[in-house]
Amino acid sequence: MKPVQLTARVISNRRIAGPYFKLCLREASIARRALPGQFVMLQVKREDAPFLRRPFSIHSAQGPDLEILYETKGAGTRILSKQKPRDAVELIGPLGNGFSLRLGSRRPIIVAGGIGVAPLVFLAQKLSNRKGLALIGGRTAAGVLCEKEFQKTGFSVTIATDDGSRGFHGRVTGLLERELRTANPDRQIIYACGPEPMIRRICGISLKDKVPAQVSLEAHMACGIGACLGCAMNTKHGYKRVCKEGPVFDIEELL
Amino acid sequence: MTLELSVTIGKLKLKNPVMVASGTFGYAGEFKDFMDLRKLGAVVSKTVTVKPRSGNPPPRTCETPAGMLNSIGLENPGLEKFLTTKLPVLKKTGVPVIVSIASEGDPEEFVALARRLERVRDVAAIELNISCPNIRAHVKGLVSQDPKSTYEAVRSVRKATKKTLITKLSPNVTDIVEIARAAEDAGSDALALINTLMGMSIDTKTRKPRIAMGVAGLSGPAIRPVAVRMVWEVYRKVKIPIIGMGGIIDTESALEFFFAGATAVSIGTANFVNPKASGEIIEGIEKFLRSNGIKSIKELVGSVRIC
Ligand SMILES: Cc1cc2nc3c(=O)[nH]c(=O)nc-3n(C[C@H](O)[C@H](O)[C@H](O)COP(=O)(O)OP(=O)(O)OC[C@H]3O[C@@H](n4cnc5c(N)ncnc54)[C@H](O)[C@@H]3O)c2cc1C
Ligand SMILES: Cc1cc2nc3c(=O)[nH]c(=O)nc-3n(C[C@H](O)[C@H](O)[C@H](O)COP(=O)(O)O)c2cc1C
Numbered sequence: 001m002k003p004v005q006l007t008a009r010v011i012s013n014r015r016i017a018g019p020y021f022k023l024c025l026r027e028a029s030i031a032r033r034a035l036p037g038q039f040v041m042l043q044v045k046r047e048d049a050p051f052l053r054r055p056f057s058i059h060s061a062q063g064p065d066l067e068i069l070y071e072t073k074g075a076g077t078r079i080l081s082k083q084k085p086r087d088a089v090e091l092i093g094p095l096g097n098g099f100s101l102r103l104g105s106r107r108p109i110i111v112a113g114g115i116g117v118a119p120l121v122f123l124a125q126k127l128s129n130r131k132g133l134a135l136i137g138g139r140t141a142a143g144v145l146c147e148k149e150f151q152k153t154g155f156s157v158t159i160a161t162d163d164g165s166r167g168f169h170g171r172v173t174g175l176l177e178r179e180l181r182t183a184n185p186d187r188q189i190i191y192a193c194g195p196e197p198m199i200r201r202i203c204g205i206s207l208k209d210k211v212p213a214q215v216s217l218e219a220h221m222a223c224g225i226g227a228c229l230g231c232a233m234n235t236k237h238g239y240k241r242v243c244k245e246g247p248v249f250d251i252e253e254l255l
Numbered sequence: 256m257t258l259e260l261s262v263t264i265g266k267l268k269l270k271n272p273v274m275v276a277s278g279t280f281g282y283a284g285e286f287k288d289f290m291d292l293r294k295l296g297a298v299v300s301k302t303v304t305v306k307p308r309s310g311n312p313p314p315r316t317c318e319t320p321a322g323m324l325n326s327i328g329l330e331n332p333g334l335e336k337f338l339t340t341k342l343p344v345l346k347k348t349g350v351p352v353i354v355s356i357a358s359e360g361d362p363e364e365f366v367a368l369a370r371r372l373e374r375v376r377d378v379a380a381i382e383l384n385i386s387c388p389n390i391r392a393h394v395k396g397l398v399s400q401d402p403k404s405t406y407e408a409v410r411s412v413r414k415a416t417k418k419t420l421i422t423k424l425s426p427n428v429t430d431i432v433e434i435a436r437a438a439e440d441a442g443s444d445a446l447a448l449i450n451t452l453m454g455m456s457i458d459t460k461t462r463k464p465r466i467a468m469g470v471a472g473l474s475g476p477a478i479r480p481v482a483v484r485m486v487w488e489v490y491r492k493v494k495i496p497i498i499g500m501g502g503i504i505d506t507e508s509a510l511e512f513f514f515a516g517a518t519a520v521s522i523g524t525a526n527f528v529n530p531k532a533s534g535e536i537i538e539g540i541e542k543f544l545r546s547n548g549i550k551s552i553k554e555l556v557g558s559v560r561i562c
Contacts, residue, residue, distance in 0.1 A: 002288045003288055003289075004288070005529075005530060050318055051318060051322060052318050053527075053528060092289075092530070219313060220313070220315070220316050221316070222323055222524070222527045223285075225285050226281055226285045227279065227280060227285045227526065228278075228316065228325070228327070228527055229278075229281075229315070229327045229330050230315045230327065231313070231315075231316075232310060232313045232330070233313070234312075234313075238309055239310055239330065
């Protein structure tokens with residue numbers, strides 16, 4: 001579907017935990033055409049806002065409503081977190097290639113690390129009839145995001161924390177390995193988003209256990225629409241643009 | 256009042272003086288969902304080389320105050336594939352296509368590129384990029400940092416093509432006028448000013464450069480005063496038209512370049528932030544002329560009031 005460029009109004013913009021915020025916008029023209037895994041390029045129109053737009057995954061799109069889940073990191077996300085209901089934000093979207101929803105008879109296993117839950121909740125919403133599994137990892141119990149949102153979609157949720165303050169003590173990829181030990185690999189598919197070491201580990205697991213996997217990746221991008229060639233990701237077929245050929249990639253494509 | 260927006264660059268007549276800068280507009284197709292591409296004065300392709308180039312390792316871009324650094328490294332499919340897969344897309348815009356060319360080190364490549372493009376009807380003009388700071392062969396110095404190399408490169412291409420030839424210069428020089436004159440003397444029809452300024456940014460947490468290659472090219476509003484100054488300096492000393500660029504983001508900033516002496520302008524980094532920018536600037540210029548009772552864009556060129 002063609003992306004659009006427009007100004008949207010903030011409906012709400014609330015802190016959900018620590019550095020994490022949820023931004024709700026009513027923007028039917030993007031929400032209705034969005035697919036899980038796609039993203040928007042967002043800019044706050046303020047004198048002190050950064051020059052370039054920032055990429056954010058679509059966290060949820062239901063009816064005309066669009067949600068973005070974000071972690072405050074630098075100037076751009078800090079200014080975003082100050083936006084109030086009725087304030088304007090500039091959007092371009094939906095952009096990029098989303099997750100493949102053709103999973104046949106495979107069970108979806110979602111693996112999310114930290115803010116990596118952002119695109120995966122939308123995916124779970126689309127796969128709500130599939131009795132999937134969501135493995136959510138956080139550094140601490142407070143960094144475990146969107147447990148309820150996954151449960152609402154009918155996914156069963158298991159939690160891992162690095163410090164053992166909740167659920168499995170260890171990496172979320174440890175949970176995945178445990179799960180795959182007893183599962184038929186031909187009946188599973190992995191969908192993942194999270195920090196780079198987690199993605200690398202999932203590549204290893206996917207190859208070893210022969211379970212297909214799709215991952216959503218990040219790269220610095222200036223335009224988000226395929227023009228600047230900034231967000232290059234090295235793949236088996238050379239550099240690909242994360243914004244255009246991604247951000248979702250089949251794990252076999254990656255090096 | 257009928258407005259005269261058209262300008263002439265060499266043999267090329269443009270219906271308006273706003274084009275898009277090489278490497279900032281993809282191959283134009285990327286922008287078709289956001290604006291009416293037929294509005295543009297011309298499109299300039301991403302720079303093409305004889306052989307395909309995969310480009311530099313990431314990270315390739317980062318934001319800096321009022322701008323960005325990039326080190327894309329002239330990623331492009333190579334001349335032959337460009338002609339079969341990219342040129343048709345550029346042509347679909349319905350506006351003149353200017354093809355930007357560069358050599359990876361050997362000056363003979365300029366000639367080979369120009370000779371091949373000379374035979375392609377859909378190529379309206381050639382832009383000679385002798386000012387890209389982002390490829391290894393150029394680390395020792397850019398062609399456009401030396402008047403003699405500039406003269407030789409332009410001369411050799413001039414002999415290979417009758418098409419309009421635009422030479423794109425680097426701001427990373429002590430005296431831009433000297434380089435501009437060399438290009439003019441060698442037969443360039445026009446000058447494009449400026450390419451990116453060499454810059455660097457360091458992540459203080461990791462102590463690593465934010466761009467994998469270290470040094471990269473700075474663009475955006477941060478470089479605008481440098482670009483306007485160079486257009487002004489060159490305008491006073493050369494006769495061929497100048498295509499001004501560097502940090503143009505809106506009508507106001509485009510007008511600065513005309514006042515400084517540019518005959519046309521190119522929109523670069525602004526396309527990334529606002530894909531409609533070039534179209535909006537064309538409308539803005541029209542409005543400016545109308546509301547000031549100015550009949551022709553040519554009246555603006557070099558009209559800065561310096562006592
Ligand atoms: C396709 C895509 C989808 C994304 N989805 C989300 C999302 O749903 N929620 C969310 O919180 N974040 C998401 N991100 C990351 C988000 O874009 C960055 O965190 C944001 O741009 C930081 O902006 P800033 O101005 O706050 O920080 P800056 O001051 O620009 O940078 C602060 C820190 O963040 C890092 N950073 C900046 N830009 C990026 C980037 N593009 N990718 C990775 N790290 C970056 C920098 O290295 C720096 O250390 C996504 C990135 C991509 C490419
Ligand atoms: C991401 C990026 C890629 C670029 N690629 C090219 C290129 O291939 N060839 C070229 O001549 N200039 C290239 N440029 C330079 C621009 O065409 C322009 O000269 C410069 O960015 C200054 O204008 P601006 O500030 O409006 O962007 C590139 C600039 C950017 C930001």
